[in-house]
Ligand SMILES: NC(=O)C1=CN([C@@H]2O[C@H](COP(=O)(O)OP(=O)(O)OC[C@H]3O[C@@H](n4cnc5c(N)ncnc54)[C@H](O)[C@@H]3O)[C@@H](O)[C@H]2O)C=CC1
């Protein structure tokens with residue numbers, strides 16, 4: 001693979017700029033898209049005109065994207081919000097035209113983009129799906145440094161908890177299962193994926209005594225998909241499906257809502273967790289953490305998750321040929 005991965009700058013007031021520099025030397029060749037004024041003082045970088053142009057060893061290749069203002073760590077500037085959004089769109093345009101191998105995104109602050117530029121998407125996942133032509137996608141978070149691996153897909157993502165039971169339709173779950181199943185084969189090289197589906201309620205409803213979403217929606221769907229030959233366990237009680245012996249029985253877990261999925265992976269592998277969007281016509285990964293305004297600019301940001309995301313994008317691009 002000779003094409004670089006594009007690393008989008010994310011929120012310039014967060015830890016993204018320092019991570020872009022601290023991940024250098026991880027063995028993956030990437031180019032950063034952003035405003036060089038946002039990089040840490042003294043950072044070694046070279047501006048390039050095209051994603052794969054050469055740079056001196058040890059330098060960050062930079063596709064320059066001018067923002068309205070310099071950045072102050074920890075304090076997002078509404079005037080810079082549009083730049084953050086445009087950088088993501090630029091990366092998608094470049095990868096779609098075949099000029100890069102994949103995209104790895106550094107974290108955005110959803111609130112800052114909404115307030116600064118009326119960003120109408122809950123996050124990268126939905127924005128990337130839109131840029132790709134409104135394709136159906138799912139968010140997966142995958143561990144890279146625990147065994148057995150923890151791979152989780154929240155079927156509903158950034159919606160209020162009170163809205164989850166209505167949003168968790170049979171159609172939505174089916175879409176999440178089918179996209180995950182296909183991606184396990186294509187992107188992760190697992191030829192016969194074993195999927196587990198979490199219940200919504202305590203004890204997965206316990207036969208309808210603690211909620212009926214499982215018996216009315218989830219059980220009939222899983223029975224139908226098993227009839228097609230998909231290896232599906234569930235609906236499983238969510239509290240007992242993430243310890244190591246339980247994870248050994250499946251390759252990916254489809255969960256009902258955000259925290260049901262993200263708490264186990266961020267607890268088990270915060271440093272090595274990778275967010276990957278399944279279903280896009282290009283590869284997109286991301287670190288599992290956010291903008292970390294509380295430590296931005298202090299030099300304490302751990303680049304492990306960014307490096308894991310770059311490596312996963314690289315491996316996926318290699319598999320795709
Ligand atoms: N892919 C993305 O664009 C994501 C964006 N976010 C956004 O980030 C913002 C902040 O979210 P929070 O819930 O506060 O989560 P966060 O991950 O930014 O921070 C949670 C805690 O973890 C620490 N932390 C995070 N990354 C770290 C790193 N690399 N090294 C050392 N410590 C680290 C922070 O200092 C903080 O104490 C929100 O606007 C959220 O929407 C959150 C997750 C992913």
Ligand SMILES: NCC(=O)COP(=O)(O)O
Nearest residue numbers: 122123124125126275286
């Ligand atoms: N909590 C995960 C998260 O916020 C990542 O969202 P996205 O920006 O990758 O869609």
